Amino acid sequence: MKRPFGGRFPDIMKDVSADTEANGPYECFDCGTIVVTEEHPGRCSDCGGAMRNRRTPIE
Incomplete structure (x- = not known):
């Protein structure tokens, strides 16, 4: 198998764990x-919008 970029780059790309229940900061999508918090807050206490774990990348 031929390696991309002529094999100049080692296998450095890794999948990111999508652990949405990890402790940490959560951000409201709306406001x-x-x-x-240690647990997923569910809905935003200010506007009721959906919350996301900021440590989980959005791609």
């Missing part, structure tokens, strides 16, 4: 409110 941007940020809370730090």
